[in-house]
Amino acid sequence: MSHNHSFSTLHRDSTLHQLEEQQFDLLIIGGGITGSGIALDAITRGLKVALIERYDFASGTSSRSGKLIHGGLKYLQNFDFPVVKETGSERDIVYNNALHLVYPITMNFPLIKKESYNLVTLKAGLTLYDKLAGVKKEERHSLYGKKKTLQNEPLFNKKIVQGSGCYIEYRTDDSRLTLEVAKTAQEKGAVILNYAEMTEFLKDENNMVKGIVGRDHCANQTFTVYAKHIVNAAGPWVDEVRKKDEKITGKHMxxxxxxxxxxxxxxxxxxxxxxxxxxxxxxxxxxxxxxxxxxxxxxxxxxxxxxxxxxxxxxxxxxxxxxxxxxxxxxxxxxxxxxxxxxxxxxxESGKKPSELSRHDEIFESNSGVVTIAGGKLTGYRKMADRILTYIDKKHKLNLPTTKTANLKLSGSQFNNIKELYEYADRIHGRYSHLEISQQNITNYVLRYGSNTEKLLQTIDSYNGQQLKHVHRNILGELRYTIEHEMVSTLTDFYDRRTSYLLFDLELVKETLEIVTKEIADILQWNDAVKEQEIRQMQYQIKKALHFKED
Known part of the structure; x- marks a missing residue:
């Protein structure tokens, strides 16, 4: 099957054409971690898959999490053992499949007077957690008394801290994890488009859903997609999608x-x-x-x-x-x-108090056959995908093979272990030494783009003759790379979700905004109106990050 191998904004036309021309087995609405995960699972099981996202990948919940791949320690308190077991084992899988985006960190859990944990319950909890979550030997927890705790963290309040437990958690870049999952699905043959909003459902003579009408927000035109099965994975917006199908009764977001x-x-x-x-x-x-x-x-x-x-x-x-x-x-x-x-x-559900709300993911289906998956967590994205495909498989007797994603390395994560990742960083640092980018910055790129970093450096190199300050040359290379390989269409796609500079390096955003805007406007052929609107939107995001609403 032929499909273009690039995840590029410059190829939107051909992607849109593929969406319209092909008959899909599965269409997914929503390009957060859940929808992207379903696309990857489905394409690797041999289905023909399309995914549309109204804004950008991870632009909803999936870029605004706590950026931790949780082992689910807090679920122990509610004796929710299955969740701890599942998130614990999943965490390891997510780590192995996205080595460049998931890092083990030591988590220091202080015991505090009058809070719900004491030394006995924390020890029991962490021991049980290590067991349920299948924690590797070298990552098992340790416990410390008050004196050692205050040596480990001198900033703690001596009056209330009585001891601590340390265990391993994993930190991630949630937006990039989502992007790499979507990109991997696309590399395997899924047809995926951002800035493509579902506006209405198409139904057959039996009132069963058979496709959608959508709006391409970049070219401002409508399109249609036909699929045998449609999954609504719009996160907090799933009810907005459901309303376009039928009135919502029973469970709601x-x-x-x-x-x-x-x-x-x-x-x-x-x-x-x-x-x-x-x-x-x-x-x-x-x-x-x-x-x-x-x-x-x-x-x-x-x-x-x-x-x-x-x-x-x-x-x-x-x-x-x-x-x-x-x-x-x-x-x-x-x-x-x-x-x-x-x-x-x-x-x-009607009549339930907020404290009784479910944190689990659930699947429900409408009378016309739209399957919705809602709830869930970043860490469990692979399991949610498996559950939704198992549901569709059983109901329609498709005899699909079992899930293949447990050992599937994501785009950018073509390393067998963390040592290989750092060796790769060293190697390309040497190969591109003429760019005079520090080892630390090369490593930062590798922890963002993984095994695709060399392509990024080639792109930066193409700007090298242009008498630019290094910081400008580097960001223009990064911008072009993300447009051509990561479907960046707007300034916020770039500064927020692809690079997180908006969250962790606002100075860089301010310093490069002008030159980046000029370049993206050139590459994507924006007219002045679009350019103005984009600058306004970016400035609004910067303001929002620093100024807080009075109640």
Whole structure:
């Protein structure tokens, strides 16, 4: 089967043509981690697959998580053993299949007076966790008394900390993980398009769904896609999609909002990641490079789903938690270098209280045959994909082979182990030494683009003769690479989801915005109106990251 091998915005026309011309077995609505995971699972089982995403990959919940591949420690408290077992084993699979995007980190869990864990329950919990999650020997937990705990983390509040447990968690880049999953599906033959919104369902004479009408937001035209099966994986937006099919009864989405705030590392210089309880709520403090981010809050959300703000009251709540935990660290609102807010869908039923909402993923099907998957977590994306395909397989007796994704390395992760990844970084650093990019920066690129980094460096090299400052040359190369290989269509695709500069390096965004805008406008042939709108949108995102709404 012929398909173009590039995941490029410059090939949107041919992708759109493929969507219209082919008859698909499966069409997925939604390009977050769930939809992308389903596309990858389905294409590797031999189905003909299409996926459309209304905005950009991971532009909803999947770019706004806590960026941890959780082993599910907090589910132990609710005695939710199956979830701990599944997320624990999944975590290892996600790590092995995306070595460039998932890193083991030491998580320091302090025992605090008057909170729900003590030394006995923490030891029992972590031991059970190691067992259920199948934790590797060298990664099993350790426990420390008060003295050693305060040596490990001098910033802790001596008055309330009584000891600690340390265990291994995994940090990830959620947007990039989503992108690499989608890109891998595309490399295997799935037809995938962002900025393509489902506007209505097409039904046959028996009122069964047979396709969709969509709108291509880049070229501003409509298109149709026909498929035997349609899966709605729109995350918090699944009900918006369901409404276009039939009236919603019974189960519905209830949205929970969470925020994270980012500080320069020297303002919050924790020795390792910290996960602590504060009045029963779990707060994570995660250092990454020269930043430390903190989250999350949780509150029910019923406002604009496409423009979620961080509120000052939420920021002050987190600052209060940090002050209690790290009394000598004097943090203020103006120390914050960026922030993000997101919503996740919980499954509600009429008459249930918010505290009873399900965190599990669930599958339901409409009378016309639209299959919806909702809920779930980043870590469990592969399992959710398997469940949805098993559901469709059983119902329609397709006799599909079993899932093939457990050992499938994602695009950019063509390494057998972490040692190979660093050897690759060394090798290409040597090969492109004339670019004078530091070893650290090459490594940062490899931890973003993995085994595709050499292509990036070739692209940077193509800008090398242009009398540019290195920082400008590098970002233009990165921009062009992400347009040609990662379907970047807008400034926020680039600065937020492909590179996370919006979250972790706002100075760089401000310094390069002008030259990047000029270049993307040239490459994508934007007219002045589009260019103005794009700059406005980006400036709005920068403002939103730094200024918090009063309630």
């Amino acid at each position: 209830v949205l929970a909002k969470g925020i994270h705030i980012v500080f320069p590392y020297d303002k919050l210089p924790v020795k390792s990641s910290v996960y602590f309880q504060h009045n029963g709520r779990m707060i994570a403090v995660i250092p990454v490079g020269n930043r430390t981010y903190v989250g999350s809050t949780e509150s029910l959300y019923n406002k604009d789903m496409d423009d979620i703000h961080v509120h000052l009251s939420e920021v002050q709540y987190l600052l209060g938690c940090l002050k209690d935990m790290f009394p000598n660290v004097k943090l203020q609102v103006q120390d914050i270098s960026s922030s993000w807010a997101g919503i996740r869908p919980l499954i509600g």
